[in-house]
Amino acid sequence: MPDRILVFYGSYRSDRAGIRLADYAVRTLQARGCDAELIDARKLDLPMLDRMYKEYPPGEAPATMETLAGKIRQADGFVFVTGEYNWGMQPGLKNLTDHFLEEWFWRPAGIFSYSAGRLGGARAGLLWHGTLAEMGMVVISSQVTVGPIAQTLDADGNPTGDAGKSLERSFARFADDLAWWTQAAKRQREHEEPPF
Template sequence: MSKPKIAIIVGSTRAARFADVPTQWIAKIAKSHADIDVEVVDLRDFPLPFFDEVASSAWVPSTNEVAQRWQKKVAEFDGFIFTAAEYNHGPTAVLKNAIDYAANEWNKKPAGFVGYGSVGGARAVEQLRLHAVELQMAPVKSAVHIAWGDFLAVRQGEKKLEDLDHLNQAATALVNDVAWWAKALKKARDADVVDEEIKAA
């Protein structure tokens, strides 16, 4: 079985976003994991309109070309780690919109989260866990929460995420969980494909 492929999805597109910092940090940790391949996926490269389809792509194919390209990209992966800024006690609109623009492509794959904000992005992450369950993802227990004090220290250049042992420990646990579940669920999905081929023969 080939290595599971994990996407680190940058969950903000603002010009002044902080997301690049945790993205580069978690990507470095993830890429050091021997059992997975890792790719950073930036929502800036997929300028999706606010959801404007007849229905979810689970029921009706999307007509928007960017949406189609996004769905193909999501389908390439066996698991996901999302960076999650918290705005007004929830995730960014652009991330929720991107999640809504795919459907079956998310199914039966693990999801992990790197949150940041006033309470470490915890409220955004909790909402994203609910969205993940609805899309038949498997959100893992481990998560990274970059609390306000650490966020400000890093943003102002006083510290780097690499310097913060508690965050590095959380990141390692998160990557380990996503890698384990990605491997297990990939094996299960591959078995389902074989079963369907046997039934069709």
């Protein structure tokens, strides 16, 4: 069975440069044999967090939330593609993740960050590292930072120039790291039930 990887993207902007990186991640993971799927927060359009999924009585959560909860539970690992807003997180992606908790547990997560500037969203990536760990995920040590994004990926999400070559190199290491942890977590879940 191929690894089932969900790639989360959270920008709600009309001109979304980061979708190039999300598409690149999905496409490249698929080329490596993963069953990768893009989860786009803007398309799901969950409401601002009022009730978490677990706070609804069984069968009463909104259909979109119910479907996404099932996908998260069935996934082997996650990739979070995040822009940096004023040294912070994208609110759309944070809102999506906060609707769930136990659904995330005991799976690895990796972070792709991007920005229009040279730091490639590294500050947002750092914030996400602690948040994802608090939500029960094992955050892999490899992180991909892309900046300036417009000089790294063209409008179709294809790597361009030296920055694009650098992305391809860093993505290969990232994907190997994610695959190792995904396989380790799968084997451990088969061997022993998680403690909670």
